[in-house]
Amino acid sequence: MIFIEWPDTxxxxxxxxxxxxxxxxxxxxxxxxxxxxxxxxxxxxHQNTIEExxxxxxxxxxxxxxxxxxxxxxxxxxxxxxxxxxxxxxQTSLYDFKELSxxxxxxxxxxxxxxxxxxxxxxxxxxxxxxxxxxxIKQGRLLHHGTLLFHSNLEMLGKVLVAKPxxxxxxxxxxxxxxxTNMRDYVPDISIDQFKSxxxxxxxxxxxxxxxxxxxxxxxxxxxxxxxxYSTWDWNYxxxxxxxxxxxxxxxxxxxxxxxxxxxxxIQSVRIFGDYFGAGEISxxxxxxxxxxxxxxxxxxxLSGLEINDYIHGLDLDTLAHFIAV
Numbered sequence: 211m212i213f214i215e216w217p218d219t220x221x222x223x224x225x226x227x228x229x230x231x232x233x234x235x236x237x238x239x240x241x242x243x244x245x246x247x248x249x250x251x252x253x254x255x256h257q258n259t260i261e262e263x264x265x266x267x268x269x270x271x272x273x274x275x276x277x278x279x280x281x282x283x284x285x286x287x288x289x290x291x292x293x294x295x296x297x298x299x300x301q302t303s304l305y306d307f308k309e310l311s312x313x314x315x316x317x318x319x320x321x322x323x324x325x326x327x328x329x330x331x332x333x334x335x336x337x338x339x340x341x342x343x344x345x346x347i348k349q350g351r352l353l354h355h356g357t358l359l360f361h362s363n364l365e366m367l368g369k370v371l372v373a374k375p376x377x378x379x380x381x382x383x384x385x386x387x388x389x390x391t392n393m394r395d396y397v398p399d400i401s402i403d404q405f406k407s408x409x410x411x412x413x414x415x416x417x418x419x420x421x422x423x424x425x426x427x428x429x430x431x432x433x434x435x436x437x438x439x440y441s442t443w444d445w446n447y448x449x450x451x452x453x454x455x456x457x458x459x460x461x462x463x464x465x466x467x468x469x470x471x472x473x474x475x476x477i478q479s480v481r482i483f484g485d486y487f488g489a490g491e492i493s494x495x496x497x498x499x500x501x502x503x504x505x506x507x508x509x510x511x512x513l514s515g516l517e518i519n520d521y522i523h524g525l526d527l528d529t530l531a532h533f534i535a536v
Contacts, residue, residue, distance in 0.1 A: 211240045211417040221250035221274040226436035243295035247287035250274040254282040258483040282344035283485035290362035295355040307331040310354040317409040322397045338391035361394045451481040463524025490521040506535040
């Protein structure tokens, strides 16, 4: 396994670095990465950015907003938070968050933080979230990444992220702020530097670890990708959809927001957002629904042949068609 860390704290550069390593470095190798962002909101691939953040607050506090490659929900990063990434080859299209979180759990437990894996993709300490993870699977490669709250500014986190009522109700909590905590609140002496060394030590017990420094050529390519993609409005925000009907639905795999423009019972346009995971491009589903009568049987017919679970993990065709049409 190749271990890479770098000192940059610019979120545009760092998200580009992840993609570059995933796409361009030796695909016969597995990778473990550690990196940090200064104040930034990182939104999931399938989310409608403007609905996830307090835009005025973001602008007032010069917070970067960047869309990542993976699904899942929006997260706040600052220098009290450490990000980790695993990139491995896989023979499956299934998402296994627990297995890839184990090196993190073991390293933290060695430092006295008795964290546990829970729910879909979270690590908790005393019942409060200290880490969330997301995954992407593409052409036999899996990218698993997550956050680790050591001493993050939770006041800022609570103000910059917009908690959706449906998600709050489903989790039985009252705010973003109330369901997260910092590890320092429970293990006062824990530090990010301590964790880094313990993490590498933990990995080395199961893998041959080789350190790699990003070269000048790597950094130039990453900077170009950041400029062309990750720092652009088109990637990070895109066009918010016009719609007549908005439907929201929560299921075990996450949440969906579906925006429909309908004329005389026929779908004119549709956009699907959410904090779900999925390997396929959701535009495949959206395109199939253009000019379809908004009836359950018509929706099912239009989407027949698509494996819906590949696009929205945990959802099947019958459930999606019913949700859209009813």
